[in-house]
Amino acid sequence: MTRAEPATTIREIAALAGVSGGTVSRVMNDKPGVGAATRERIKALIEEHDFHGDATARQLSRGRSDSLGIVFPLQVSEVVMHPVYPELLGAISDAAQDAGYDVILFTTNATRGVDHVLDSVKRKRVDGLILPAASSDDALLGRVVDAEIPTVLVGHRQRAGRVTWVDCTHDEALYEQTTTLLHGGRRSLTLLNGPARISAYNLRSEGFWRAIRDFGDDRVTADEKVTEMGYASGVAAVDELFARRSRPDAILCSADTTAAGVLEQLGKLGRAVPGDVAVTGFDDIEYSRHSTPPLSTVRMPLHDTGAAAVSLLLEMLTGHGATPEPRVLQTEVIERESSAG
Amino acid sequence: MTRAEPATTIREIAALAGVSGGTVSRVMNDKPGVGAATRERIKALIEEHDFHGDATARQLSRGRSDSLGIVFPLQVSEVVMHPVYPELLGAISDAAQDAGYDVILFTTNATRGVDHVLDSVKRKRVDGLILPAASSDDALLGRVVDAEIPTVLVGHRQRAGRVTWVDCTHDEALYEQTTTLLHGGRRSLTLLNGPARISAYNLRSEGFWRAIRDFGDDRVTADEKVTEMGYASGVAAVDELFARRSRPDAILCSADTTAAGVLEQLGKLGRAVPGDVAVTGFDDIEYSRHSTPPLSTVRMPLHDTGAAAVSLLLEMLTGHGATPEPRVLQTEVIERESSAG
DNA sequence: CTGTTAGCGCCTTCAG
DNA sequence: CTGAAGGCGCTAACAG
Numbered sequence: 001m002t003r004a005e006p007a008t009t010i011r012e013i014a015a016l017a018g019v020s021g022g023t024v025s026r027v028m029n030d031k032p033g034v035g036a037a038t039r040e041r042i043k044a045l046i047e048e049h050d051f052h053g054d055a056t057a058r059q060l061s062r063g064r065s066d067s068l069g070i071v072f073p074l075q076v077s078e079v080v081m082h083p084v085y086p087e088l089l090g091a092i093s094d095a096a097q098d099a100g101y102d103v104i105l106f107t108t109n110a111t112r113g114v115d116h117v118l119d120s121v122k123r124k125r126v127d128g129l130i131l132p133a134a135s136s137d138d139a140l141l142g143r144v145v146d147a148e149i150p151t152v153l154v155g156h157r158q159r160a161g162r163v164t165w166v167d168c169t170h171d172e173a174l175y176e177q178t179t180t181l182l183h184g185g186r187r188s189l190t191l192l193n194g195p196a197r198i199s200a201y202n203l204r205s206e207g208f209w210r211a212i213r214d215f216g217d218d219r220v221t222a223d224e225k226v227t228e229m230g231y232a233s234g235v236a237a238v239d240e241l242f243a244r245r246s247r248p249d250a251i252l253c254s255a256d257t258t259a260a261g262v263l264e265q266l267g268k269l270g271r272a273v274p275g276d277v278a279v280t281g282f283d284d285i286e287y288s289r290h291s292t293p294p295l296s297t298v299r300m301p302l303h304d305t306g307a308a309a310v311s312l313l314l315e316m317l318t319g320h321g322a323t324p325e326p327r328v329l330q331t332e333v334i335e336r337e338s339s340a341g
Numbered sequence: 342m343t344r345a346e347p348a349t350t351i352r353e354i355a356a357l358a359g360v361s362g363g364t365v366s367r368v369m370n371d372k373p374g375v376g377a378a379t380r381e382r383i384k385a386l387i388e389e390h391d392f393h394g395d396a397t398a399r400q401l402s403r404g405r406s407d408s409l410g411i412v413f414p415l416q417v418s419e420v421v422m423h424p425v426y427p428e429l430l431g432a433i434s435d436a437a438q439d440a441g442y443d444v445i446l447f448t449t450n451a452t453r454g455v456d457h458v459l460d461s462v463k464r465k466r467v468d469g470l471i472l473p474a475a476s477s478d479d480a481l482l483g484r485v486v487d488a489e490i491p492t493v494l495v496g497h498r499q500r501a502g503r504v505t506w507v508d509c510t511h512d513e514a515l516y517e518q519t520t521t522l523l524h525g526g527r528r529s530l531t532l533l534n535g536p537a538r539i540s541a542y543n544l545r546s547e548g549f550w551r552a553i554r555d556f557g558d559d560r561v562t563a564d565e566k567v568t569e570m571g572y573a574s575g576v577a578a579v580d581e582l583f584a585r586r587s588r589p590d591a592i593l594c595s596a597d598t599t600a601a602g603v604l605e606q607l608g609k610l611g612r613a614v615p616g617d618v619a620v621t622g623f624d625d626i627e628y629s630r631h632s633t634p635p636l637s638t639v640r641m642p643l644h645d646t647g648a649a650a651v652s653l654l655l656e657m658l659t660g661h662g663a664t665p666e667p668r669v670l671q672t673e674v675i676e677r678e679s680s681a682g
Numbered sequence: 683c684t685g686t687t688a689g690c691g692c693c694t695t696c697a698g
Numbered sequence: 699c700t701g702a703a704g705g706c707g708c709t710a711a712c713a714g
Contacts (some may be wrong), residue, residue, distance in 0.1 A: 020684070021709090026684090034684080035683055035684085054401075058707080058709075059690090061689080065397065067445075074434075085427060093446050094450055102461065103445065103447075104444065106438070107435055109435055112438060121392055121395045123394060124397070125397055164433070232627070286571055286573070289573075292608075350692085361701045363693080365693060396708090397692090398692040398693090402693045402694085546686090
């Protein structure tokens with residue numbers, strides 16, 4: 001196939017084909033109203049001249065951008081550090097691009113706040129937003145609702161106006177982990193959890209306590225400690241827990257990184273895992289498959305979550321204005337040696 | 342300050358101010374040729390009506406987008422898993438937005454390849470590209486050079502046409518780590534490194550061997566093993582190394598995650614760290630501050646790297662066509678207990 | 683089936 | 699200092 005000079009406007013192709021710009025436009029958008037022969041001829045010309053059209057002009061003319069924004073709050077260290085975000089971001093970007101949408105990455109930090117993002121969203125005509133790390137006290141969230149920007153929250157369940165969400169079964173995962181531990185004979189459980197304003201943590205708390213209640217044994221003692229997630233917190237938590245009288249025989253962590261710290265510190269204190277203490281994590285990072293002992297954990301369906309977020313957003317954009325129902329995806333509880341009965 | 346109906350076009354503001362659209366445009370772009378009084382009046386109106394202009398129309402008119410693309414190869418598992426990318430991505434996005442540029446995130450995967458990215462780049466009039474994970478066999482890299490798209494490589498040193506790069510002193514870091522180990526009395530060193538087609542790994546190899554040569558002691562034995570980075574590789578490498586006769590008394594790893602596996606497995610084999618074997622890592626992830634023993638490692642200037650990448654790209658875009666010189670930033674070697682002499 | 687005609691909203695000469 | 703006019707490249711409505 002010979003390549004001629006790359007053409008830069010629709011009119012050049014039109015001139016070459018001996019038709020008008022409108023016809024070329026119809027061909028490029030696969031719209032009806034062009035004879036098969038002309039269509040083929042134009043397609044060949046487009047191919048030959050490596051012509052791609054100009055997205056900017058198209059946007060201006062159609063009044064929409066076919067692009068969506070992802071907002072990442074860099075000032076929230078939990079987010080930047082959290083091992084699941086790269087994969088989630090990748091999944092969202094993947095799904096968006098497959099649907100013909102471009103992804104614009106917005107980051108907020110200590111100085112550049114939500115106003116800046118909203119300005120860009122308006123100026124750039126971003127069609128919709130995906131917020132992978134919102135919490136109930138998020139300033140952006142309120143503004144997005146007011147501005148009626150179609151938005152999908154990931155990992156935070158809050159619905160209002162043009163805002164819907166996709167999340168996974170954090171509650172069921174913790175319910176299952178907790179129940180399994182109880183059936184395995186554990187009687188003094190501690191949950192190391194993140195702050196409840198992030199609904200993922202809140203749900204895990206719920207599942208944990210519901211499992212305790214449902215088990216219905218008075219001799220069971222349970223406790224929840226809210227802390228930052230991370231290795232250091234795990235270490236600190238163990239130190240604190242074992243300085244007390246009532247020492248847990250099971251520690252459930254809302255992050256594998258925290259669990260790693262817990263495992264390490266239990267080792268130092270001479271506590272056997274899972275003999276003396278069972279430990280579970282959340283996230284299924286690579287480490288957890290290889291730690292000593294291998295860590296029981298929960299895998300979130302990150303790829304499907306990203307895809308679902310995009311699909312929900314597209315529904316809102318192309319649909320008839322109704323905000324679609326939230327979507328809940330299934331987590332997978334992974335049993336390894338660290339919590340063996 | 343009262344807010345009236347948000348205005349949506351420059352002409353609305355113009356009508357309100359009793360001037361023409363051109364004048365408002367001049368005000369919005371801080372261009373001369375408007376009387377102080379009119380300028381103030383228009384500014385007030387803009388503020389009052391929360392008017393932001395339309396980026397799309399502006400782009401079309403000016404022929405550029407004020408946006409840059411970041412390309413992330415999701416099919417390269419090393420990249421997705423690697424703990425430094427979130428921070429780097431954040432830094433790039435931050436710097437770009439501060440400079441008034443939008444960031445478009447492109448991902449390639451097994452099916453959607455480089456063609457798709459290049460198409461988008463052309464159609465979207467993306468002004469330039471940042472490639473945070475290129476290697477010498479990267480198909481995109483060649484295409485980008487041919488297409489003369491202003492591009493900055495991060496972490497891979499290759500210069501051609503409109504392509505330049507920013508990187509940090511991987512070589513010096515390894516040189517320093519190696520030299521320190523040798524001066525500490527270690528005599529049998531093994532480097533666990535990634536593949537040389539990624540220049541970061543290649544440079545580390547260089548620094549390692551140069552340090553060995555410079556030390557100039559025949560009794561020193563050194564070896565380099567190329568492997569994937571990650572926890573599992575560290576475990577496997579230790580198993581293999583200690584099944585042999587000549588056992589290293591120092592293991593240098595090109596990633597903290599690998600070093601974590603090494604520490605773990607050495608522990609299982611009953612080898613003391615740093616007593617029997619010194620261990621070093623690279624990346625300074627959170628774990629390394631808390632591991633047993635705390636891990637000596639190298640911190641890359643990720644934030645500055647992202648900022649430098651953006652600044653180089655802007656130089657290319659606004660400058661006089663000359664491709665700017667590459668920039669090398671300083672790594673920081675961090676000594677902790679795992680390599681104590 | 684195809685061409686023509688208006689815009690989309692802004693920027694940028696060129697006059698005045 | 700300001701207004702008017704043309705154009706960026708494409709789409710969509712309307713004729714033919």
